[in-house]
Amino acid sequence: MKIDPEKRTDLSAQIADAIREAIISGRLIVDERLPSEAELADQFDVSRPTVREALKRLAAQSLIRTQRGATGGAFVNRLSFEDAYSQQITTSTLLLSMNAVSFDTACEARYALERACAPLSAQRRSPDHLATMRAEIHRQSQPGLTDEAFCASDVAFHRALVDGAGNPVISYQLAGAVEAMQPLMNMITFTARDRAAIVSLHTAIADAIEAQDAPAADAQLAELERYTRQLARDVLAARAARVSGT
Amino acid sequence: MKIDPEKRTDLSAQIADAIREAIISGRLIVDERLPSEAELADQFDVSRPTVREALKRLAAQSLIRTQRGATGGAFVNRLSFEDAYSQQITTSTLLLSMNAVSFDTACEARYALERACAPLSAQRRSPDHLATMRAEIHRQSQPGLTDEAFCASDVAFHRALVDGAGNPVISYQLAGAVEAMQPLMNMITFTARDRAAIVSLHTAIADAIEAQDAPAADAQLAELERYTRQLARDVLAARAARVSGT
């Protein structure tokens, strides 16, 4: 554990890689304590600040946690689903915004994956998830709601639908696909008519889930996808026309 | 940009959060240069090592890159799909291994999501993806292949299937679901008969994709899921019997 050749990368990056590899391979297990910073500095033959930079890299990925005090130190962290969710959402959001991913592409991905868990959701939906979906539908139909709040509620509705599948791995994988759409949807202005149409489709979806009617849920999701993509096309076209017509 | 209240978190974490927020919100755009470490230390009223720890945290998430020299510094990084892939895979793999996710749960998630992109893949599949699938099938049918290599080839086959959908967002979202299964699959020993059955199903899937027959692809994937889950159950049951019988 002291390999620092003449690579062209940072020492702190090399050390972080070495420790990360040890965690992934299982040589370091959950809740195991790493050597102290001073000991690591000795082992890798670098200074303590360099070790600290490496540890901060790992902390940023929630791979370790640190604790001060006599029995403190750096411990291998059990990566929780919650931690993974937020990382997933951050990465997905940035990926979409930085690579100019089209609304259409992101939308297609989102609905393709959501439709995949609709059958499971229909089969296993709990009263809890149904209540959340109904509550969000109610919020969406209230007048005076800002577009942003409408989008946020839309995301919450779809999250409940996904979580209804009762499979935490699916919930995790779809967290990014569902939440990263929000910034893109925020670019759309929803007319009262649009909102009514979406609320109606959401209601139909919730009804289908409640009735455990998977094919109906799939059909309504497909229709919602079609409507959303058409809406985005219209809004973008109108915006383009306004710009060129100035 | 100088808010460091009496929180109970690290200063470096607070600074990293502030800069990350600026990137996500768009106040810092791609390729923009951050102030030098000395300037950041001044602005946040902390020392340079503390700023450096914050920057390393961001670098670990590929949010920034650093460059030495006269015109160097830290730059907002365009998060590439490739970077996002590997982060996604690392996180998914750790999430599954650290939380004792059952084979069944992970398998259900993987196939539910894969089946979601089968129709798109059938519609858009390129000769490239088909060739990859055929090549992996061929590899899988060669005798003398280790179980590990067989699993790796299996992952490559499924990756090609997913990539065939031609939607980079889908490919990104599913990278974790597909690749994180590999360590779990590596715990299974495949008999010659098992391998033959899997190869046969893979061939049927590739045929369906080539024929652009989405329903057939879906059916074969469902069958492959059923077979894989049954296989895992059998292997685990046999292992449990052997342990209790000792």
Added chain:
DNA sequence: GACTTTTAAATGTCTGACAAATGAAAATTG
């Protein structure tokens, strides 16, 4: 025995310094 104090170990932070890389400006040369 219960409570308080001390102490040691560990991380968090700071100061100051030097090394190395790198591009641009300045000096040199044909």
Added chain:
DNA sequence: CAATTTTCATTTGTCAGACATTTAAAAGTC
């Protein structure tokens, strides 16, 4: 003047040493 070389300032990478803070266990006290 143009091309090349040299110098140089800027910035990150690394190090050494120090002090502050937190924490739990050990020692001491009633």
